[in-house]
Amino acid sequence: MLFNRSRALLVSLLGLVLVASWASADSAKLIVTNAKLFTMAEGQPDPFDGHLVIGHDGRILAVGPGGAAGWESENIVDLAGAWVLPGFVPAHSHLWQSAWRGLAADQTLMGWVDALYLQHARYAQPEDFYWFTLQGALDHVRHGITSTYNFNYGGWAEREMAQAQLRGEMESGVRFVHGQNFGGWGEVPQPAEAIAEVQSFLDWMDSQPTGDQLLRVMVNGTAAFRDTANAAETEAAIARTFALGNHLHFLESAPDQYEERSRFRWMIDEGLITDKILFGHFIHVDPWILEQAVAAGASMSWNPLSNGRLASGTPDIPLYLKTGLRIGMGVDGQASADRADPWENVRTGLYAVRAKYGDASVLSPYQVLRMHTWGSADAMGVADKVGSLEVGKFGDFVVIDPTDFGVVFDAYATLAFMAGQEHMTGVYIGGERVVAAGETLKHDFAGIRIEVNQRVRQAGAPGPTESQ
Ligand SMILES: [Zn+2]
Missing domain, CATH: 2.30.40.10 (Urease, subunit C, domain 1)
Structure with a gap:
């Protein structure tokens, strides 16, 4: 009897709680x-x-x-x-690159890659990458970016590096699609080996308190850089097993376009080209590649600031739009788009396309602004969460x-x-x-910048002229 009465009391108390929360629903x-x-x-x-x-x-x-x-x-x-x-939502960023702005000013892509990766980044330690990522992300936020793709540096085999960058992403408060590399730059792992590696990474990610900031995980694809079909095969196996998207740098560099285009056949044959593929840059396409990408429902990230700075080229955006390609925009890493600014990115892209066509009606302000918000969210598969109000x-x-x-x-x-x-x-x-x-309210951005600059100086390679 007593038991029933207390239960009744409990039920009515719960009822009160429910009524109270209902009353404050507005x-x-x-x-x-x-x-x-x-x-x-x-x-x-x-x-x-x-x-x-x-x-x-x-x-x-x-x-x-x-x-x-x-x-x-x-x-x-x-x-x-x-x-x-x-x-704003950039579908293509490398947040750690914020440490090395202004680098290799007269170089196109491969010369710039050598300078950044071989002369600088390889000397930095995991904890450095925490600070570089944090600075890069906060610099995005200061320019009105609230969600971004982030190509993390290093493979999952380098645990400390991966963990440091996730900490940087989380600490910044920005929402992010976490792009992870699997395997190193040497041998491509066999599919079974790669799948085990991805599973271990995903288990670890699940254990991290990423809350609402992590929008999704994607694979940083490398199939366009490999001399055999192995990478396409392994990445297609990963995509099939985990339904993970793949952000694949493809057809960025003008001199390398012939070699890269020849690798597209492998990607098609291995089943890598699906609606989960997001092509990074995608400038030097041919009609067949464009047709296959559209038919698969693939998307691309357009990076005008970086493409201009590195003289990579201007993708034929009006043609891509006509064919129905899904297009987002990216600010790329801050070592090649030194100002992570969507406003400048929108202008640079719009003007490059108009100048290329000699026609101011081929691309409208609304189209580019929509590509840098909803378009990027759609390209990354997160348009149910961000990209529009x-x-x-x-x-x-x-x-x-x-x-x-x-x-x-x-x-x-x-x-x-x-x-x-x-x-x-x-x-x-x-x-x-x-x-x-322009000022971050939750972070001491000036202090973070000083910390980053000290770490860049100590990272081994000779630094540029520094402001502090
Ligand atoms: Zn990139």
Whole structure:
């Protein structure tokens, strides 16, 4: 009897808890009002004046025109007409490279690779890579990037290196697709061996407290750099076993394009080319390669700043769009796109394509801005989480003060042609402000930069002229 009574009491107490949480269902972590919203969502190209509501789990509860009626929060921000876009998403970054900006200034890809990898990176220690990754990620966030792909340095066999870089990714607060290498630069592992290695990596990743920051894991592909079909075979086996995506650098370098194109046959024959393949750069295609990529549902990352700096070339984006290729944009590593800035990336890409065609109508400001947000999220297979401001996705966004813009004739044109870091008053991740007027709010960025520079000096190779 007593037992039943206590149980009844417990049940009614639980009921009260449920009622209490139900009653506070309309309370939010953050309410943004009086914003001009550029959601970048499918079928919503027209910006509108409205509100954005972020829940306590960091996800968007509501977004729409007018006021945020029916919602309550202790944190209400009236933007007085400021512009709000989803945080930028680069589908191609190497965060550790932030240590070596300005390197090999007169080199195309392979000369630059030699300088970076053989003269510098090989001398750095795992703990250095923690700091380099942290600096690289925070520099992304300062420029309005809230989610990024990250090519980690080194293979899973180098445990400490891999662990240090994951710590850097996590500490920065950025959301990321973790790109991991398997096998070294020597022999390609046999499929069974590689599968065991990937399983051990995934078990370890599962044990890490990555929370909402880790968007997914992908393989950093190497099949385009190998002289035999083994890499394509092994990477296809990994993709089949774990349903992991593969981000494959392909057709970046102009001088190496002939050799790389000849390897595409292996990738097709081994079954590597599917909708889980994300081609990095993908500049020097031929009609057959493009056709096969589109037919498979593959995607690409376009990296205009890096492609310009290294004289790699300009992909035929208008043609790719016409054929239906899925396209995202990337800022690449900061040693080849020294300023990790999506605004500069959008402009550089748009202008390179227009100049190549001699036609200003071949690519629009809206198209490039969408490629750098939703397009990249789609290319990485994470468009259900980030890339546009829609209910259920993460509340990651940037706030832009339009005062400087004068009379606005076409808001997307103003954004693509004129906007820059100096116009961003805030960067939010999961409804939390992490950057104000270019300064990180949760990290001592200046201190991190000093630490990185000391480590670069100590990394063995002669350094460039340094600012501090
Ligand atoms: Zn790259």
